[in-house]
Amino acid sequence: MTNPAGPAASDAPERLLVRTRPVEVDDLLALLPERDFLAWVHDGDGIVGWGRAASFDVDGPDRFSAASRWWDEVRHQAVVRDEVGVAGSGLVAFGTFDFAADGAGHLTVPEVVVGRRDGRAWISTIGSAIGPTPELRPTTRPERPGPVTFDDGDVATWTATVAAAVERITADQLDKVVLARDCRADFDRPLDVRWPLARLARDYPACWTFHVDGFFGSTPEMLVRLERGLVTSRVLAGTIRRTGDDAHDAALAGSLARSSKDLEEHEYAVRSVADALHAHCSAVTRSEAPFVLHLPNVMHLATDIAGVVPDGTSVLSVVADLHPSAAVGGTPTAEAVALIAQIEGLDRGRYAGPVGWMDGHGDGEWGIGLRSAELAPDGRSARLFAGCGIVADSVPADELAESDAKLIPVRTALSPRD
Numbered sequence: 001m002t003n004p005a006g007p008a009a010s011d012a013p014e015r016l017l018v019r020t021r022p023v024e025v026d027d028l029l030a031l032l033p034e035r036d037f038l039a040w041v042h043d044g045d046g047i048v049g050w051g052r053a054a055s056f057d058v059d060g061p062d063r064f065s066a067a068s069r070w071w072d073e074v075r076h077q078a079v080v081r082d083e084v085g086v087a088g089s090g091l092v093a094f095g096t097f098d099f100a101a102d103g104a105g106h107l108t109v110p111e112v113v114v115g116r117r118d119g120r121a122w123i124s125t126i127g128s129a130i131g132p133t134p135e136l137r138p139t140t141r142p143e144r145p146g147p148v149t150f151d152d153g154d155v156a157t158w159t160a161t162v163a164a165a166v167e168r169i170t171a172d173q174l175d176k177v178v179l180a181r182d183c184r185a186d187f188d189r190p191l192d193v194r195w196p197l198a199r200l201a202r203d204y205p206a207c208w209t210f211h212v213d214g215f216f217g218s219t220p221e222m223l224v225r226l227e228r229g230l231v232t233s234r235v236l237a238g239t240i241r242r243t244g245d246d247a248h249d250a251a252l253a254g255s256l257a258r259s260s261k262d263l264e265e266h267e268y269a270v271r272s273v274a275d276a277l278h279a280h281c282s283a284v285t286r287s288e289a290p291f292v293l294h295l296p297n298v299m300h301l302a303t304d305i306a307g308v309v310p311d312g313t314s315v316l317s318v319v320a321d322l323h324p325s326a327a328v329g330g331t332p333t334a335e336a337v338a339l340i341a342q343i344e345g346l347d348r349g350r351y352a353g354p355v356g357w358m359d360g361h362g363d364g365e366w367g368i369g370l371r372s373a374e375l376a377p378d379g380r381s382a383r384l385f386a387g388c389g390i391v392a393d394s395v396p397a398d399e400l401a402e403s404d405a406k407l408i409p410v411r412t413a414l415s416p417r418d
Contacts, residue, residue: 051111217372281307
């Protein structure tokens, strides 16, 4: 298969055979091998996988539709024996897509998938032939990282870029733009990604902790979940750093909920997601008012959105219309993304792009790749990312402090200390 907008590569066999049966599993991450694994976990539940039964790589503006066509071909040809029958059992693919519209996309169908949900667990084996079901047991403990050196880059230039964005906004060229910055981490030996992954899952159980092809993190923002015709999305925009003092943090949460600057930024993001969902859903509902989501390092304004889609809708088609939302691009989105390309000076790669999984029924979960890092191929360095929504009232020093807070989860997870 080729993509007219760019090259595509696939090693999918003509037909995949899939067998899923129940098992007993307590800790999904404890099963992961040292490398070439995939993970998506949330509060102890989720799916993990390893091996490669099939894969697909694509780039260019047509990447979502090309990936959807490939997945439709794979799932319609597959022969599936599923004794569990829940979202994530049976045939599954993990995937990531770059933030940029002309960027890349990647899907992987693992040879083994293990899932856990609401006290039920299962194992799926996938391939051109079905062999014995592997025995599940904890693997080796993650290797503790050695000393880590961080380079925060040119902070002065980034704050100047924020100021330039505020000037564009106050000149009525747009309402909001999301600017990202990166930080480099260097390791004295190749990183065992299972170490930061386990720490992120432990410290941020309310987030979705993921690893796909060297891209890992723990995102608080669900771009879209589709299950049995119900679509849900969680929008985050508007952030304040926690202090660790409960009384002070409660007061900060109240100020966040009343902040006109943050409420304005939040409404832009909610509206962009709701408008995109209307193209797929017969009805769309949202939280009456934003609520404050409390995480260990920050607090966010959050709104949950839901809708019902027709039978046969694939989660990837909804992802294609939702990305990029105002939460990671800006408002109006096209003008904001164009400004990002002009002034940000950063190759985001998969940061702020969709990351997640989908099953053979077209259901799945895709988050926004936030609180994340991109591991170098040799494993000896990584780029950490954070972004901030810039509006007319934004103060560069405050945005820098917010971005520092958003870097904390991955920076801490990379520490050799428990």
